[in-house]
Amino acid sequence: MSTDTPTTPAPPHPRATGTTALSEGAPAPAARAATLASPPAAGTAAPAASGPAPSLPALVPPPSSPPPSVSVLAGRLWEAVIGGDQVRAAALATGALEAGLEPEALLLDVIGGLQARVGREWAADRITVIQEHAATAVNDRVVALVAGHPAFAAAAARQPDRGRIAVACVDGEWHAFPARLLAEVLMLRGWRVDYLGAQCPTPHLIAHLHRTAPDALALSASLSTRLPAAHAAVTAAQAAGVPVIAGGAAFGPDGRHARLLGADAWAPDARAAAERLARGLPLPATPHQPVDDLPHLADQEYTLVSRSSRELVGAVMAALEREHPAVRSYTPLQRAHTLDDLAHIVEHLAVTLYTGDPELFTAFTGWTREILLARGVPDALLAFSLTVLREQLRDLPRSVAVLTAALSTSAGGAA
Amino acid sequence: MASSSSTATTEREFLAASPYPVVVLGPDGELLHSSRSARLLLEGPATGGVPPWLRRAQQALADGARPDTVRHTHPVAGPVEAHPVPRPDGSTVWWLVVPEGCAGLLPRTAGDGACDWELLTRLSGLLLSSLNVDRILETVVRQAALHLADAAVVVAPGNGRTLRLVTCLRGGDPAHVQQRADPAEVPGLAEALQGFPPVPSRWIDPDATPRWLVPAGFGRVGSVLVTPLPGHGVPAGALVLLRAAGGGPFASEEEVFARLFATRAGAAVSAAVMYSEQAAVTDLLMRELLPPRLEHLDGVDYAGGYRASVDRDRIGGDFYDVHPAADPGGETLALLGDVSGKGLEAAVMTGKVRNTLHALLPLADDHGRVLNLLNRALLTSHHTRFASLVLASVRREDDRVRVRLSAAGHPAPMVLRADGRVTDSTTLGSIVGVLPEATTCTDTVLLDPGEACLLYSDGITEAKGGPTGREQFGDHRLRQALAQCAGLPAEAIVERIQMLAAQWLRDGRHDDMAVMVIAAPPRGHLPVVGERRGHTT
Ligand code: B12
Numbered sequence: 001m002s003t004d005t006p007t008t009p010a011p012p013h014p015r016a017t018g019t020t021a022l023s024e025g026a027p028a029p030a031a032r033a034a035t036l037a038s039p040p041a042a043g044t045a046a047p048a049a050s051g052p053a054p055s056l057p058a059l060v061p062p063p064s065s066p067p068p069s070v071s072v073l074a075g076r077l078w079e080a081v082i083g084g085d086q087v088r089a090a091a092l093a094t095g096a097l098e099a100g101l102e103p104e105a106l107l108l109d110v111i112g113g114l115q116a117r118v119g120r121e122w123a124a125d126r127i128t129v130i131q132e133h134a135a136t137a138v139n140d141r142v143v144a145l146v147a148g149h150p151a152f153a154a155a156a157a158r159q160p161d162r163g164r165i166a167v168a169c170v171d172g173e174w175h176a177f178p179a180r181l182l183a184e185v186l187m188l189r190g191w192r193v194d195y196l197g198a199q200c201p202t203p204h205l206i207a208h209l210h211r212t213a214p215d216a217l218a219l220s221a222s223l224s225t226r227l228p229a230a231h232a233a234v235t236a237a238q239a240a241g242v243p244v245i246a247g248g249a250a251f252g253p254d255g256r257h258a259r260l261l262g263a264d265a266w267a268p269d270a271r272a273a274a275e276r277l278a279r280g281l282p283l284p285a286t287p288h289q290p291v292d293d294l295p296h297l298a299d300q301e302y303t304l305v306s307r308s309s310r311e312l313v314g315a316v317m318a319a320l321e322r323e324h325p326a327v328r329s330y331t332p333l334q335r336a337h338t339l340d341d342l343a344h345i346v347e348h349l350a351v352t353l354y355t356g357d358p359e360l361f362t363a364f365t366g367w368t369r370e371i372l373l374a375r376g377v378p379d380a381l382l383a384f385s386l387t388v389l390r391e392q393l394r395d396l397p398r399s400v401a402v403l404t405a406a407l408s409t410s411a412g413g414a415a
Numbered sequence: 416m417a418s419s420s421s422t423a424t425t426e427r428e429f430l431a432a433s434p435y436p437v438v439v440l441g442p443d444g445e446l447l448h449s450s451r452s453a454r455l456l457l458e459g460p461a462t463g464g465v466p467p468w469l470r471r472a473q474q475a476l477a478d479g480a481r482p483d484t485v486r487h488t489h490p491v492a493g494p495v496e497a498h499p500v501p502r503p504d505g506s507t508v509w510w511l512v513v514p515e516g517c518a519g520l521l522p523r524t525a526g527d528g529a530c531d532w533e534l535l536t537r538l539s540g541l542l543l544s545s546l547n548v549d550r551i552l553e554t555v556v557r558q559a560a561l562h563l564a565d566a567a568v569v570v571a572p573g574n575g576r577t578l579r580l581v582t583c584l585r586g587g588d589p590a591h592v593q594q595r596a597d598p599a600e601v602p603g604l605a606e607a608l609q610g611f612p613p614v615p616s617r618w619i620d621p622d623a624t625p626r627w628l629v630p631a632g633f634g635r636v637g638s639v640l641v642t643p644l645p646g647h648g649v650p651a652g653a654l655v656l657l658r659a660a661g662g663g664p665f666a667s668e669e670e671v672f673a674r675l676f677a678t679r680a681g682a683a684v685s686a687a688v689m690y691s692e693q694a695a696v697t698d699l700l701m702r703e704l705l706p707p708r709l710e711h712l713d714g715v716d717y718a719g720g721y722r723a724s725v726d727r728d729r730i731g732g733d734f735y736d737v738h739p740a741a742d743p744g745g746e747t748l749a750l751l752g753d754v755s756g757k758g759l760e761a762a763v764m765t766g767k768v769r770n771t772l773h774a775l776l777p778l779a780d781d782h783g784r785v786l787n788l789l790n791r792a793l794l795t796s797h798h799t800r801f802a803s804l805v806l807a808s809v810r811r812e813d814d815r816v817r818v819r820l821s822a823a824g825h826p827a828p829m830v831l832r833a834d835g836r837v838t839d840s841t842t843l844g845s846i847v848g849v850l851p852e853a854t855t856c857t858d859t860v861l862l863d864p865g866e867a868c869l870l871y872s873d874g875i876t877e878a879k880g881g882p883t884g885r886e887q888f889g890d891h892r893l894r895q896a897l898a899q900c901a902g903l904p905a906e907a908i909v910e911r912i913q914m915l916a917a918q919w920l921r922d923g924r925h926d927d928m929a930v931m932v933i934a935a936p937p938r939g940h941l942p943v944v945g946e947r948r949g950h951t952t
Binding site: 084086130133134136137138140141172174198199204207209210211212213239240241310313314317336339340342343 | 554698883903914
């Protein structure tokens with residue numbers, strides 16, 4: 001995953017689940033991200049994809065030739081995946097395995113790297129969210145297929161028998177693919193894995209832990225906004241006597257949020273996770289409540305902001321419409337997207353209050369700004385919205401501080 | 416003397432209720448009255464009546480000594496101060512002061528001096544945390560070996576003649592062993608397994624301990640303590656504590672403490688046994704009701720997704736199924752529907768509907784007939800529930816897919832074209848289980864490669880949420896969402912629709928939500944059949 005080492009905690013793209021393409025069938029990549037600012041820039045030209053220049057030899061290497069280098073293979077696979085060509089993608093992957101590429105390298109360096117590239121291309125507005133979804137679905141199928149390849153069974157057979165691990169995504173988390181890769185890698189390392197998949201409701205998770213008593217729970221979260229749900233799952237699993245290793249983009253590039261939420265371990269990637277688990281996790285300490293980890297929650301700011309998020313969104317929307325004629329003339333769809341964006345901002349504010357880590361919000365607004373700029377959209381409305389929000393929350397000192405910090409780091413903010 | 420007898424009664428009551436330990440001794444040291452707390456302190460497991468040190472102090476007073484504080488170290492409670500207040504009638508009120516307060520009245524183990532109640536609370540917390548029998552047994556031996564002995568073994572009844580042992584050396588990891596052995600070889604063990612009271616440790620000859628009971632690497636046994644794990648209706652087993660030779664016998668307070676610990680351990684084990692039995696039954700029943708995993712079948716892609724209204728549940732009133740064609744070239748029958756109501760009861764009803772439809776498969780050519788037979792079955796059953804559903808008979812024809820759709824009181828499926836257009840199929844019919852006749856009109860849809868048909872329950876379109884929290888997701892949003900999915904593989908379409916509906920809801924309440932996609936594979940398509948390794952729960 002060296003290709004995807006962000007220097008700040010990977011901040012969320014403000015909106016990727018666009019409902020913009022409508023039935024004209026013309027995907028409008030910019031529209032989702034553009035509504036916070038006045039008219040979406042039409043047709044931002046897609047610059048050539050960065051990364052290794054994809055050469056396009058149509059042939060799958062014959063089994064006897066040496067495995068292609070990871071970057072060459074990744075380049076070829078990218079073309080197949082982004083073109084939705086599942087057969088070719090699968091042939092490339094199996095071909096590489098048969099030429100001797102280690103299964104783990106295929107999963108993590110090639111396919112995992114590809115997913116990271118999907119994220120970069122989306123951020124740079126070179127692919128749509130639908131392509132992002134489609135690419136992940138193709139990769140998911142490829143993983144399902146190659147995992148049945150004898151090379152996988154052979155690699156797993158070389159490992160000692162280890163214990164049993166449950167791999168699950170946090171409740172409300174749809175990024176199943178990172179957990180899927182982790183599950184496959186752990187199987188390659190000799191673990192018996194129960195893969196519980198995306199958005200696993202915490203009661204199911206806990207029932208599963210009671211029933212199977214695994215050696216550890218590997219909990220995956222990609223979205224920072226799922227951290228409170230992750231916290232509930234971590235404490236519940238520990239209370240059930242199962243230690244938790246946490247991972248995924250939500251916990252930050254240095255795992256700081258995993259520590260904050262009291263996880264027993266954290267790992268930056270699947271290899272490190274396998275190594276950490278091989279050393280064994282200590283049994284969790286005495287059961288405790290989430291608030292024991294985060295005493296600042298007692299000030300109720302998190303509760304107040306999350307409870308009143310709908311009212312806050314309404315108030316900011318009203319102010320936008322009052323002060324900005326452009327917003328008044330939005331189409332219903334643009335208006336709906338703006339409301340979604342505002343909801344996202346409030347959600348991130350809430351989770352920032354939850355974790356007590358103001359950098360989380362600054363990183364989110366900074367990222368949002370970049371996304372807007374990548375789509376040629378001025379970010380004045382973002383700063384305006386943050387200012388209105390701060391006014392609404394003037395009685396909550398931590399919220400005010402967080403919003404002020406975000407406004408002051410924004411170059412040219414309209415505060 | 417009526418008045419004095421009435422004061423005596425009050426005095427006795429007064430003393431009995433005193434939170435501070437107090438006793439009244441006659442001139443010769445005989446016990447006249449005492450508070451409950453004092454009795455706890457004086458009549459510890461080892462002593463009976465008035466302890467000799469206090470009797471001696473009383474006699475000294477009677478012999479004319481000056482009333483003075485007497486100090487004593489109680490084996491369980493620790494240091495005790497006795498303050499005498501002589502009374503005119505020659506009796507003495509002794510106020511007993513336990514510097515560590517009332518907690519000191521309770522047993523403590525010799526050694527590190529930590530308060531046992533604290534330890535017991537901590538251990539109880541650990542025991543309460545799991546509902547997994549093996550996990551709890553591991554906790555029991557691990558903690559017992561750490562705090563009560565040098566090694567601990569839980570002996571639980573196994574199958575037939577075998578015993579299940581979980582053993583642990585102090586500071587080590589627990590090990591599970593199945594052992595063919597006779598519990599009668601250990602004095603008190605067979606009795607403990609049957610729930611009889613424990614045999615005092617000093618009656619057990621450590622040298623007679625059978626080897627199978629002693630964890631590997633333990634060495635010579637110095638003393639043995641066997642305590643039943645009370646099972647509350649289920650046999651939970653017995654806890655055996657082993658102390659190494661030279662470690663001294665188990666003191667009686669330690670036996671008491673071990674018993675307290677074993678009581679809690681037994682309660683935890685029996686709760687876990689009951690839970691796992693219940694969970695196994697639920698799982699077994701649930702397996703029949705869970706929606707099936709869908710995959711590629713006869714050249715057509717199927718994908719389905721389900722979310723029950725109660726997030727705790729995995730089942731509810733929506734259902735879907737795919738029944739492969741009986742003969743090659745025949746039609747596959749896919750169906751998706753919704754039974755009135757929610758939760759377990761509705762789920763049981765879906766099971767009946769699904770079974771009925773399964774039985775009607777040979778007639779699946781004629782959708783009208785199937786729906787009518789189902790209608791009649793529902794009308795004549797004692798349930799007052801009704802159902803809405805869509806039947807889809809699917810056949811691959813060259814690289815296209817023909818789908819015959821019949822709705823019965825259910826939203827008409829949507830069709831996604833390769834260019835992103837979304838149309839509604841025109842099928843329409845009445846709900847089943849209400850009217851004497853069920854009518855439907857069937858619509859046939861042809862899917863080109865990359866095109867798909869979406870079956871869904873109204874839980875999706877009626878999902879309430881959005882920015883205001885009150886708006887329904889609605890047909891139009893579903894249509895927009897689907898329009899964007901042109902060219903996506905079937906599972907990705909299902910995932911995306913489910914994700915958008917979930918985001919729309921945020922944390923709002925919702926009905927059961929089911930979606931199924933039937934898709935004509937795009938060219939260059941890779942069928943993945945089933946999942947081979949790992950397993951999904
Ligand atoms: C593909 C993708 C999607 C797909 C997911 C499909 C699927 N089935 O998984 C779709 C299109 C659905 C999607 C949607 C969204 N996405 Co998205 N998505 C991605 C993307 C591009 C790739 C994810 C991936 O597969 N990575 C590949 C794996 C291998 O990498 P990884 O996540 O780092 O995992 C490795 C380690 O972290 C570790 N690991 C992972 N889990 C665990 C667990 C344990 C226990 C351990 C020890 C280790 C471990 O091991 C893995 C292998 O080495 C990422 C960007 C990125 N660079 O990752 C964004 C990203 C995850 N998405 C993001 C966002 C914000 C969204 C949306 C909210 C956008 C929106 N506004 O609509 C939605 C929300 C969906 C939801 N409610 O859950 C953000 C999250 C930011 C944040 N921290 O909050 C990211 C990081 C992009 C970004 N930089 O902004 N997304």
